[in-house]
Amino acid sequence: DGPSLGGFVCPVVIAHAELWKIGQLCPGDAVRFIRIPETEARRMEMDLDNAISTFSLPGRGWRAFGAPSKKPEPAILRQNGGTVYRASGDRYLLIELGPNTLDLNLRFRVHELEKMLRQQHLRGIIDITPGIRSLQVHYDSRILRREKLIACLEACEQSLPDLDDITLPTRIVNLPLSWDDPATQLAIRKYMQSVRPDAPWCPSNIEFIRRINGLGSIDEVREIVFDASYLVLGLGDVYLGAPVATPLDPQHRLVTTKYNPARTWTAENSVGIGGAYLCVYGMEGPGGYQFVGRTVQMWNTYGEPPWLLRFFDQIRFFPVSATELLEIRDAFPHGKYELNIEPRDFKLRDYRKFLQQTAGEAAKFKKQQQAAFLAERDRWAAAGQPEFLELPPEAPVAANAGIPDGCEAVRSPMTASVWQVAVEPGQRVGAGERIVVLEAMKMEFVVTAPAEGIVEVVHCARGSMVAAGQNLATLRVGS
DSSP states (O other), rough: OOOOOOOOOOOOOOHHHHOOOOOOOOTOOOOOOOOHHHHHHHHHHHHHHHHHHHTTOOOOOOOTTTOOOSSOOEEEEETTEEEEEOOOOOSSSEEEEEEESOOOOHHHHHHHHHHHHHHOOOOTEEEEESSEEEEEEEEOOOSSOOOHHHHHHHHHHHHHOGGOOEEEEEEEEEEEEEOOOOHHHHHHHHHHHHHTTTTTTOOOOOHHHHTTOOOSSHHHHHHHHHHHHEEEEEEESSSSTTTTEEEEGGGOOBOOOOOOEEEEEEEETTEEBTTTEEEOOOSSEEEOSSSEEEOOOSBBBSSSSSBBBOOOOOOEEEEEEEHHHHHHHHHGGGGOOOOEEEEEEHHHHHHHHHHHTTHHHHHHHHHHHHHHHOOOOOHHHHHSSOOOOOOOOOOOOOOOTTTTEEEEEEOOOSSEEEEOOOOTTTTOOOOOOOEEEEEEEEEEEEEEEESSEEEEEOOOTTTTTTTTTTTEEEETTOE
């Protein structure tokens, strides 16, 4: 898998022709990876196609696995100046442009390269996903050979226009923002209770943003967020039209670390900052960006198109109260609230001139940020916890240790934190009734009563950590 604006590094890829096996895996099954060359992956796919078309048994590669390669193939297939062509499995190609730095010029080069590649109408291309400084091409290897695709991309790159000549349509999308919204505060409280109470970004993400950027007050953070024009560089950051955006003015680029470990819950359309990027969460789920507030829906399943934003839109926030935002969010999906969207042209020549004119002030702000960032890290070290350390696993619990006759233990299926205790001692419960809700691995798990009975003792408390196999409650069965 190559990055389609996701955040995980994928060191290996399952050959496309082997995915049918993965679809049949069950809990408890074991998986072993065998390294094969790209040519073997392509041959296995042809065998599979032949087996399907002729209703015959697959060939030699399917009884075990394809012929293993003795040494790994190079990840970098071609390097041309600052452009790197990387293997990304047997059906993807990843093109990286320039150094690994935040440079909007690279994003515009990616855009022009994507546009030129689409104009070639190559047979076999399935999808093209632009990133901040990368382009991922999904192609059908049976129709389009990787070598031909690379040759076409190199020819396109040689024909790219001068950046100063690029003008793109943009829209100023004015979005309501509930500053430090109650939903984001709830997510922080959940995090402190069940994941990491001592995190330096708790109990206030905004205070953490102020501190790590060297700003004098929270009001300064607020002023920057509402003054900034955030340019949308990517869409679908993990899910549902979530934008990755960064301020056009470098002096508005607040930087932060992400949550470590990540949150298990984030309210839909929370707005956060991670690194130098801003994201609006497309749906409820886990996350790691530092909250500043909450806005309207980025995705409407019944809309046409369902996503709100486009590449190179400029997001500008205006303040609303938490109550107002709830009313807007209720009306917006039904077409009863209209956003103010202003079409414009974005001229890269003018923008580069602006960067030159403000370079001195931007460098001064960056220096201030860097000093504050290092000071924050020093504070973590002085507190004895520069990085998050997982709690040591508890010793295994004997199956019936301390369980009275006629009773049964309600045990934790995993190491987790207790999010909710649903029963009290003396309470009668039925089989399958909720006892405890655990939170782990960005998910909630309900632990239920194994039989009908009366709760004798509750052995855990809300917010506490429990180990796999630990007794959460003792149940006197059938009483």
